[in-house]
Amino acid sequence: MALAPLATSFDISCADRAVPLIQNGPCRPPLGAIGAQAKTKGRGRPLFDTLTLASLPAADEALRPAIRALADEAAANAPADVRARSWSGFDPAFSRRLGAAGFLGLTLPRAYGGQERGPFARFVVVEELLSAGAPVAAHWIADRQSAPLILNYGSEAQRDFYIPRICRGELVFCIGMSEPGSGSDLASVRTRAERTTSGWRVNGQKIWTTNAMHGDYMIALLRTSGTSEDRHTGLSQLIIDLKAPGVTVRPITDLAGDAHFAEVFFDDVDLPADALIGNEGEGWKQVTAELAFERSGPERIYSSVVLLDAWIAHLRAVGRNDAATLALVGDFTARLATLRAMSIACTARLALGESPVTEASLVKDLGTAFEQELPVAIGDDLAAHPGEAVDAELYRTLMFVTYVAPSFSLRGGTREVLRGIIARGMGLR
Ligand SMILES: Cc1cc2nc3c(=O)[nH]c(=O)nc-3n(C[C@H](O)[C@H](O)[C@H](O)COP(=O)(O)OP(=O)(O)OC[C@H]3O[C@@H](n4cnc5c(N)ncnc54)[C@H](O)[C@@H]3O)c2cc1C
Numbered sequence: 149m150a151l152a153p154l155a156t157s158f159d160i161s162c163a164d165r166a167v168p169l170i171q172n173g174p175c176r177p178p179l180g181a182i183g184a185q186a187k188t189k190g191r192g193r194p195l196f197d198t199l200t201l202a203s204l205p206a207a208d209e210a211l212r213p214a215i216r217a218l219a220d221e222a223a224a225n226a227p228a229d230v231r232a233r234s235w236s237g238f239d240p241a242f243s244r245r246l247g248a249a250g251f252l253g254l255t256l257p258r259a260y261g262g263q264e265r266g267p268f269a270r271f272v273v274v275e276e277l278l279s280a281g282a283p284v285a286a287h288w289i290a291d292r293q294s295a296p297l298i299l300n301y302g303s304e305a306q307r308d309f310y311i312p313r314i315c316r317g318e319l320v321f322c323i324g325m326s327e328p329g330s331g332s333d334l335a336s337v338r339t340r341a342e343r344t345t346s347g348w349r350v351n352g353q354k355i356w357t358t359n360a361m362h363g364d365y366m367i368a369l370l371r372t373s374g375t376s377e378d379r380h381t382g383l384s385q386l387i388i389d390l391k392a393p394g395v396t397v398r399p400i401t402d403l404a405g406d407a408h409f410a411e412v413f414f415d416d417v418d419l420p421a422d423a424l425i426g427n428e429g430e431g432w433k434q435v436t437a438e439l440a441f442e443r444s445g446p447e448r449i450y451s452s453v454v455l456l457d458a459w460i461a462h463l464r465a466v467g468r469n470d471a472a473t474l475a476l477v478g479d480f481t482a483r484l485a486t487l488r489a490m491s492i493a494c495t496a497r498l499a500l501g502e503s504p505v506t507e508a509s510l511v512k513d514l515g516t517a518f519e520q521e522l523p524v525a526i527g528d529d530l531a532a533h534p535g536e537a538v539d540a541e542l543y544r545t546l547m548f549v550t551y552v553a554p555s556f557s558l559r560g561g562t563r564e565v566l567r568g569i570i571a572r573g574m575g576l577r
Contacts, residue, residue, distance in 0.1 A: 202489035208268040215251055215273050219280035228458040229544035231281020235288065235451070236408035238362055240317070243287035246273075247317030252291045256299060261312035267498040271446050271491070278450040285359055285408070290314040292445065294321035294367055297385075297438050301426035306387070310365075324354045324368030324388065324412065325435065331356075332565045334369065335379045335432060339414065341370040341386055347421040348372075348386060350394075350414040358559075360397045360410035363390045369435050372428055383431035386423045393417070404551040437503070439561065446495075449487040449515035451556050452522040455549045456480060458542045459526045466536050476529065480522065487515050506573025509566040516556040516563065523549040 203209070222242045223231050230237070246252050254269040256262025263269065277284050295314040298306050313319045330336045339352025350370065357366065366388045374382030390397065394417035399407035426434050463473060490511045497504035527546055530538055557563040571577045 202485075202492045204268050204272060204492065208265070208272050211251075211269055211272050212276060214249070215276045216280070218245065218249060218251070219276050219282040223280045223282040226281065227541045227544070228281070228454055229541060229548050232452075232454040232545050232548050233406070234278050234281045234284055234454070235447075236285050236358075236406060237281075237283025238285040238359070239283035240286040240320075242283055243317035245317070246287065247315055252287055252317050253295065253311070253315030256295055256311060256315060260299070260307055261315035262295075263315075267495045271495050275446050275450065275488075278447065279453055281454045286320055286362070287314070287317045289323060289358065290319050290321035292447075293323070293438050294365075297367060297434065298425065300437065301385070301430075301434050303422065305422065306425065310387075319365065320359055320363045322357050322360050322363040322366040322390070322412075323438075324357055324366040324370075326356045327353060328355050330376075332562055334435070335383070336376045337369055337371055337383065338376050339368065339370050341372050341384065341419070343372075344418065346418070348419040348423055350386070350388065350417040350419060352414050354412040354414075356400070356409050357397075357412050358409045360390065360412045361399050361407070363397075366390055366412065367425065367438075369431050372431075380432040382429060383435070384428045385425045385431045385434050386419060387425060388414070388417065388419060388423065392419070402552065402555070404548050446488070446491045448512040448556075448560070449484065449491060449518065451516075451519040452549050452553070453484070455526060455545050456484075456522055458545050459529070462530075462536075462538065462542050468533070468536070473529075476525065480525075483518055487511065487518060490514070506570055509561075509569045509573070512560065513557075513563055513566045513570065519556045520553045523553050 222239065223234075243252070250263050251273050253260075253262035254265045254273060255267055256264070258264045276282075291314060295311050298310050302310070310319065314321070324339075325334055325337075327337050327339055330338065339350065339354065341348040341350045350368075352370075354360075354366070354368065357363075360366065368386055368388050369383055370386055371382055372384040388395070390412075394415045396413040396415070398411045398413070400409055400411060401407045402409075460477065463469070463477070490507075494504045494507050494511055497507065523546060527550065530536070530546070561569075568577070
């Protein structure tokens with residue numbers, strides 16, 4: 149069965165720009181061949197390898213075999229329910245190997261240990277890691293947003309100290325934005341940093357802080373003057389050493405039984421004067437730019453892809469290839485290919501030095517909707533075929549993705565908030 153023709157020139161952003169990215173033409177190979185290709189070392193990416201609707205610059209594509217080999221080394225022997233935990237998979241040794249191989253800091257200057265290759269190279273590396281289900285938690289946040297933030301707003305001393313270590317995969321950073329009562333309404337944060345003779349003293353609490361239990365540092369949005377009613381004024385970003393006296397980290401267990409985020413309490417935590425990033429009172433502007441890094445990558449379309457591959461492997465194992473099943477696989481494949489093309493189009497904007505806030509919000513909204521529909525549709529499909537034996541690995545993977553899927557449209561900004569950004573970007577509000 150061949151895929152239905154997809155949009156031939158889908159491009160939300162860069163039709164008239166310098167970087168021709170979106171190639172026309174059908175996805176290859178046809179669905180009947182799913183799983184027959186990708187016989188590189190390890191498991192390959194049976195579904196992912198069919199997503200050829202959009203292409204990346206050849207020089208960046210050339211990174212793929214090497215990063216694929218590394219990702220497969222880390223993940224290929226793990227069961228699907230472990231690989232489905234790619235985002236929360238914490239493996240510092242693997243992150244250091246990525247750093248040593250030049251796969252971290254791809255967008256960062258060589259002067260600070262980066263590769264100076266740009267967003268397309270990062271796109272290739274991220275989609276290889278996520279489609280393999282490799283563990284990314286030990287470098288993920290630092291590489292994606294802490295290092296670019298420090299590069300843009302930090303002092304020379306901060307750049308010299310933190311960025312080379314991040315590029316080597318040696319530092320775990322956390323995002324200290326949300327507080328009880330301040331999530332979507334981030335400008336209302338109450339945790340406060342007061343000036344002291346030697347620097348700053350922090351009191352308050354953060355919540356849902358991913359990786360705080362493993363973290364070396366948190367970049368925290370704190371109130372340095374005024375009250376929470378002052379909204380955007382009086383906010384600053386400070387780097388907090390999570391081993392400092394007065395910091396307490398209390399892990400939170402999610403529905404799936406995993407503890408990948410935490411509450412973090414600050415009780416008279418003393419920080420040096422140079423903990424401040426950028427200028428005092430400019431935290432809101434900085435944090436808005438940071439969120440653009442968080443939302444604009446390919447991260448927001450692949451959260452359920454290990455489950456999708458596991459389900460397709462099940463279809464092949466039981467020999468189910470009736471028209472309805474192929475139509476369902478075709479629908480998933482076409483949507484994923486289209487989302488990937490949209491994500492690449494956002495990356496093209498980043499490569500041109502722009503900040504595609506509206507487009508990235510659109511991809512995250514559509515991408516997380518797709519990621520959330522997959523476990524429901526796959527669960528329904530398996531339930532509709534009660535005579536088929538479902539192996540325990542697929543069942544565990546389905547259970548895990550089902551439990552965590554609601555969080556896909558919360559983390560990194562909720563669906564409703566993103567739709568508000570999209571409406572504003574379209575001039576509708
Ligand atoms: C897996 C995961 C990891 C996370 N990691 C981190 C992290 O590392 N660091 C960090 O700081 N935070 C993190 N968060 C927190 C996340 O950013 C917040 O949960 C999110 O911003 C929503 O905030 P909230 O939970 O306070 O919900 P609320 O803001 O109270 O929202 C509750 C509901 O109301 C809706 N709503 C709120 N305001 C509006 C509005 N104006 N218009 C329409 N609807 C609205 C929301 O969309 C949502 O459905 C993480 C969350 C998850 C699930």
